[in-house]
Amino acid sequence: MDKIKVLITGSGSLYGVAVIRALLASQLNLKLVACDMEARALGLHLAHSAYLVPAAQYETAYLERLLDILIKEDIQAVFIASSKELHFFSKYKAEIEAKTKAKIFTNSPEVLNTCDDKWYTIRFLQENNFYFPLTIRFPEDAEQLCSFIKKVNFPVIIKPRRGTGSKGLCKIENFTGLRTLLKGQKDMIIQQYLPDHQGEYTTGICAGKNGKILSGITLKRYLHDGMTVSADSTGYTEITAYCQKVAAVLKPYGPCNFQLRLREGKPFIFEINPRFSSTTGMRFLLGVNEAEIMLKAELLNQAIPEFKIKKCSVIRQYADYLVPTEQLEQLENKSCCIFQPG
Template sequence: MKNVLVSGAHGLIGYGIIRSIRMSETPYKVIGITIFEDSVAPGFCDLVLKAPLSRSEGYIDWLLSTIRDHRVDIVFPGFEDDVTIWNENIQALRDTGVAVVMNKSELIPLCNDKWDFYEVLRNHNFPKAIPTFLSADFAWLEDNLGLPLLLKPRVGGASRGIVLVKDEETFNLHKDRIGPELMVQPYIGNDEEEYTTAAFGDGNGGYTAIMTMKRKLSKQGFTEKATVVESPLIEETVSALCDIFKPIGPTNFQFRQDDGEFKLLEINPRISSASSIRSAFGYNEPEMALEYYLDNKLPEQPTIRKGRAVRYVEDFIFKE
């Protein structure tokens, strides 16, 4: 039996990965790591270990020792910071002999900085990119983009830190941060027309499996409600993006529809927080990743079941 380690086992991405692994017909020993002593992780894992903070001194040494001590075969980053930190230490991880579920190394820092990412799209004349600027000239922005505007953090995710600008007064409160921290975009579409697509990149400019859902976000920025959809237009756009960035393994693409076009919001080069929902409809990214990173077997397109999903708070009872 293979030993699988998942970080962030207390969180939505982490236990989504774990629950998806449990759907596989192949049994695995799942080791969850978390910074919390009283999380839900023991309800899903065979073994739970308390980890130091991901950005603390000694974290990587602790992780490497844990991998060796528990003879871990494969590791999944289930926490956003771990994607970056593991990628920065990827060779040390691989030197233990463990398989690491990690996308193309160059793509991870590129997607972390949305301005750098936009510049690549612009250099490739990618037509579905949202126009993005570092200008702090409100009059020019209003004349060329209209109102409202969005001020988006260059680094970050889950819609955290986004400022909706409807007037110059609000703009001026944040204008000094434009460039170093924030970038400017027009407000496009609406919250009812957001889509999340998972594709399994082959590393050569294509993908071998794909699934799209129309979604509604929670206040925390995660998918709260989702409906399975098919969209040839989105699939064509994902093909074009894969040709540019050549992702490897699980990759998440987020879109917003505007005037009949699907505009790219961002790419997350990892398993997304909606992985457990996708698995329930037949698109099991963690299982695909196990087969690819352990056995070098690219997935085939699975049959996707139709339906919708709603997330809600649930109790998990640990009896003494």
């Protein structure tokens, strides 16, 4: 089999490194090319070739640099490992694929907009008769605040409509705290609190063309500052099956993550992220290699068998890597590739 050339963008992110590690462990014959804004992004030094690129917000410059890399390296598939690049690739997907041989694994603008805005996420769940936490907007629904609190009781959750992780999220216990935190705010939601005594779960669904479900795995998360630091994979098949039903309606393309808690034994989704996640590496260790799955299904047209998920716990600990200083200097001075065996 000829080498499959794969580009991983945003390679310095937690899930960028996870994607590269997962693909390095694949039995497929691959050449991995990484790009990032910073020479000290670890993924650049794990891949076979590396490039510095402008920030995606400078669309014209980034697109020009990206096309140069894709053509020079004869790239066949692109994995996006930076949440800040998702809308760029969705916008330019057709143009990039027309000008290169690369297949871009990205979602439609409609899916991204539904998931980026937590209010739109709740509306999607409600309109399709899935479980969801009761939610109102602020300041748009300010007149409903008292009746909303009467219905759900304290505590409640307030958080920005857009954002990642736990940034801006607060658990509020009374009206005094609620009014103080909402003063002067906009683009917020106020949400029914979902008890955490049964834990919090993340379900990863990988989907191919037309939303075809390729894999699914649910992990019980143990969090610190909004980040998964440990996870269990034992069981949870009913949660996975439920999220597969949600994904079948949403029709994401590639990896998609559903964050949820249980209420009265039912899975209440409160966030959907249509991208790789901080648990991508954990899933790979447990037997679900989402990047490899996408290459097999979407590039090689191979059937994807049912996965045997390891019944284990994963504990995350950060590791230190040695990188030759000459590699850093080469990238900083030339913004060009480092050739490593592969």
